[in-house]
Amino acid sequence: MTQDEDNKKSKTIANAEFVVTESSDLFDFLTLKLIHQSRNNIKSLLIHKQVTVDGGVVTQHDFPLKEKQRVGIVRSVIRGQKENEQLQIIYEDTDLIVINKPAGLLAIADHKNGLSAYHLLTDYVRRTNPKARIFIVHRLDRDTSGVLMFAKNEKLKRALQDNWGSLVSLRGYVAMVEGRLREKSGRIHSWLKETKTLLVYSSQKAGGGLEAITNYQVVDETPNYSLLNIQLETGRKNQIRVHMKELGHSVVGDTKYGAKTNPLKRLGLHAHKLELRHPFSNQLLFFETEVPENFKTLAAKGNSR
Template identity: 65%
Template sequence: MFERHEIVSKPDLEFVVSEPCRLLDFLLLKLSNKSRNHVKSLLTHGEVLVNGAVITQYDTVLHKGQKIQIHRSVTEWKKPKSVLDILYEDNDIIVINKPAGLLSIASDQEKELTAYHLLTDYVRMNDPRNRIFAVHRLDRDTSGVLMVAKNERMKLALQDNWADLVSERGYVAVVEGQLKEKSGRIQSWLKETKTFLVYSSPRVGDGLEAITDYQVLNETAEYSLLNINLETGRKNQIRVHMKDIGHNVVGDKKYGAKTNPLKRLGLHAYKLEFKHPFSDKVMCFETQFPKSFTSLFVKSGSNNIQNG
């Protein structure tokens, strides 16, 4: 989905080293009209070449006579706007439809290929001093509505009052099997192991309270399509609660799913509704259910029970 490709073309800028120095220091001197973060971004994205080789280490020592090229198109993202899929933007927030497979923010294993990193690059196209701020996140393999703040004031207002401001977080999930109860509420207290596996504690009050409401929209003999609303937003909450009731989210190998008909995790955040902390305006962002989800239920024999 996030394919990189090389393009052979002339560099945007080219310099020759006159005396030994660190690569970052050299670039800051030659690109004095750019911010330090902007220059670091060039290195991070592999857009700086030393004698024809891509170098990303800031402290690489340069020697006299080496040729430095800045080549904005060496490793650019293919169709970056389609990856971001921006649903809404104003002076305070950006809302995107995050694809499955993209981290919300950096992890120990992945620093660059994240929604945060891509959106940072996006806002800095206009001004290298621009920033974004994460206010919530989606699991890497969960797609859907993701919001970031564009200034620290908005970030703090959202984070400090998230539970009061957010009125609805709607998800659609494809789970294994048919549920006996076609609607219901799951409540538990979640904890996490040292290996980052979340589980429901058998003791009331032992962990973070998690509440998930669900309704079956459609079903076949093998799968059920659920509409899910979160009253709390805990890590892996839906995935753990579906495991708890014996109906794993499809494709969720981490929590024991046995099937993967979608070739991805069967979880999509389709709706986010909240009250703007400064204007008090209710804002609602929605996406359509992924076609791959609904296509599982157009086969003959499926039971459409949305109104049941």
């Protein structure tokens, strides 16, 4: 891969630590270790104080490293008063903020609830610029966790929203559903409508609502539950939840769409991956979060016997 090709694709990274084996400047060291990060993204890590050397934050590009020092990458965390008010920032630059939204937190406030990811992030950006604003680009259900993107200016927000379907190349989710699926992979294609009571339902009649396509694959299963990888070809309201109900395997904890069990004490749906093309720079951005630990623990129970 050439440097230009590397700069066009940006991949987020989890918290990490590296041991220095020979003397080097910090920026050069990071470019060698973070091979999927563009130079601009590495600069962003330094600017936003997400790089440490032996536990201390360093922002200086040419900071001299010595053998055996430890260089860490620390993702920012915005802490609220409750556990589900803690936001992990998985990517930030001058245009974008991408977070790992916890289950139970609204993306943006409604008339009943004032606290939201939007509220917490607005407070965060205004710590350094009292006039700063953020703009929501897409949404996740309150009880769905995972990758959620915000723009830092209205021009980018509009460009993303107006071209979302053509810019996004991957929308990956993981879902814990009830039961064991007979078909271990498949494609669900239907048209979704919404009732006056805001319940979404599926129709096989072409044109009978908004077209919705969901691809799924079983990655693990127990006698009572299945863990699925899901890729969306469309992004409709409640799409995965409705399609899983239609399949006869509701998402766990989703009583609205037929679930009878709640082993995770939350909705079993997590936005795992998002890949899209930046509308202005043409850079390919890829964001990924870890599968929640309780999903993996429940899935592993079927293999522990």
